[in-house]
Amino acid sequence: MVATPPPSASHPRISSKPLSAAAALLTALSCAAASWAAPPPASPSPGTTLPAASPPSPAASPPPRQPSAPSGPPAPPASPASPASPASPAPAAPSASPAPPARRPTALLPTALIEQGTRRIPAPSERGLAELAVTLDTLLADAAQDLGITIDLTGRASAASAPLAEEDLAAHARAIGRLLIVPSVTDRGSDIEVRLALADPASRTLRLRVERTSQEDAPIRAAVMLRDLAADLGSTPATGRPDQGAPTDIGTSPGGATATPARSAGRSALVANATLFGGLVGYSIQRSSGSDDPRLLYPLLAIGAGVGLGGSLIAAEEWDVGQGDAWFLAGGAWWPAAAGHLIYEGRFAPRAGEDDSERWTFGLVSGTTGIILATLGLTLRPMSDGGAILSHSGGGLGLFLGGFTEIAITGDIDATPFTGAGYGAALGWLAAAAAATQVRVAPSRILAVDLGAVLGGLGGAALASPLVFDAPTPGEQRAWVAATAGGLVLGAGLAWFLTRAPSGRTSAADITDPPSWWRPALPMIGLVGESVIGRRRAPAFGLNWSGAL
Structure with missing residues (x-):
């Protein structure tokens, strides 16, 4: 409160009411001038409570200025019954489309053996299971790269020394921050149970595929199971609902549909062979009749090929003809x-x-x-x-x-x-x-036997070739033929023996005989390793021939 001096004769007392009215008039004129210069604010919608404005500080407020006289009368205020429409906001600048997320690295753990609920790595003395585990690891790594999965093999050594329990896989995937593919096998007598688990760090759910098959077909079935898991992961994000627009981390279709084998996969082979054999039948009919007339030959060729083509198409449509x-x-x-x-x-x-x-x-x-x-x-x-x-x-x-x-x-x-x-x-x-x-x-075993037969026959013929030099006698010629045929049979038998499954066993887990020198594995040519330096990776190609010695 400011004290005022007492009135004197030279300073007559002035009433404060006229001064207060003048100050209020100047303030109103200043507000009117500001409202003419700026766009009118949007009127609040009915029922909206406006906060009370705090009075301005006398020290912070600028001194009042004289407003210029308006050119016309001010516009009447808006009626409460018809509030002014709010100003439309300015259109936002179009944002750039988000780049697709980078493919997450995936850890592929070594194949483990499940026995009585525990997981362990097969010992080298267990030849059947150890070779199956190595085959599964190699094939799954190649299949994952074909599916567009980036494989990280840095943690395989620690996983091989201490295999994780199945209930710890999801937590381990979240801890390392990457997808986790965990293959395992279980001996079921004459069959093998293949289990393939996939843990997503963004989810608490463990995706699992289990299939019982023979030991020879286990690697192929494992690759198919990996494809199915990749398709499921691409179509089901962590929320559990399909995301139609989001790109997937694994190279599958955006819809996530699992690829199914086509019906009559051997249609093309059947059609080609049936068409050619139909043409041969037409030609054989023409030649067996004793006619050399080309006016009869070409129609018979066309009819035979057409019948073979049409019959093969009908058969492939009626039955499921495989390769x-x-x-x-x-x-x-x-x-x-x-x-x-x-x-x-x-x-x-x-x-x-x-x-x-x-x-x-x-x-x-x-x-x-x-x-x-x-x-x-x-x-x-x-x-x-x-x-x-x-x-x-x-x-x-x-x-x-x-x-x-x-x-x-x-x-x-x-x-x-x-x-x-x-x-x-x-x-x-x-x-x-x-x-x-x-x-x-297995097809690979038949091809190995054929290769062994060819090499054995050539080796026998080369070793016995001095018998047919100059003018060989009938006995020497018979000896050369016997050596060639013997080498052929010996090569085929040796290849069959080297590629055989362990005989006399009904359970793969019972194969605990000590290894021997005559049990090598088949050589593998292709990707045998990977060099990792920081974030840079380089594949290593070469020849890998391993086995129990």
Whole structure:
């Protein structure tokens, strides 16, 4: 409160009421001038309570200034019944589209063996399980890279020394901040139970795939299980609901649909072989009739190829024809047909002279019989890829062994053994096709046996080649053929022995015999390691040949 001096004669007393009114008038004029210069504020909506304005400090407020006279009367205030519409906000600048998140690194732990609820790494003395674990690790690493997963192998050593329990996988994934792929196997007698777990650091849920299969098919089934887990992870984020627009961390489709095998995967092989064999049937019909008229040849070729094409398409649409089924049928068509031509050439062509019409009848009847037998074999069970390769391998090896047998009988290496090769091809294909309907064998093992047979035959022929120098006698020629055939059989048997599964065992966990020098693993050519320096990585390619010594 400010004290005022007492009135005197020279200073008459002035009333404070006129001064207060003048100050209020000046303040009102200043506010009006400010409102004319600035845009009118938006009126509050009905029912909105405005906060009371605090009185300005006398020291902080600027001195009042004289407003300029308005050019016209001020606009009347807005009526409360019709409040002014709020000003529309300025459009925001378009933001750049967010970049897709980088692919998260994924840790692939070594394959563990589950026994009575505990996890451990198979010992080297357990040959079957140890080799299976190494195969699973290699195949899963390659399959993960094919799926677009960035594999980090830095923590494999610690995981191999102390395998994690299944209930600790999710917590470990959150601790290391990356995806975690954990394969494991369980011995189930004659079968193997493959378990593949995937832990996401952004989720508390553990994704798990379990499948029971044979030991030979376990690596392939594990790769398929990894693909399914990758698809599930791509379609299901941590919230548990599909995110339609978000990109996935793993190279799957945005929708996350799991890839399913196409129906009739062997359609293309079946169509190609059926079309070619249909054309051969048309040509055989024309030649066996004794006609050389091209006006009859080309229509028969077109009709035969068309019937083969149409029939194969109908069969592929009606039944689920796999790759093994298609190539098994192809073997039933080509090997018996070739055997029929070879047998006719060796036994009947010299007596037929220039008339070779019966040759094509032999081939046509033999090929048709082979297709019928192959179809009957497929009614027993679907044919695997290994079974199809086995049938073709039997035809090829029988062709050579039959030819060697005829040369050993005649003692003449200069004469072409058509008859023996024909009988050998027919009987070899028939025996191998019958075996393929009863046994399951890996395609890689059949190819290894074929390679061993070829190398063994070449080695035997090279070692015995001095016997056929100059003018060999029939005995020396028979000895050379015997050495070649013996090397072929020895090479095939050695390859079969080296690639065999442990015999006499019903449980993979019982394989605890000490290792020996004759049990090496097959060599592997490709990615054998990785060099890591900070954030820089470089793959290491080379030849890896390991085994128990």
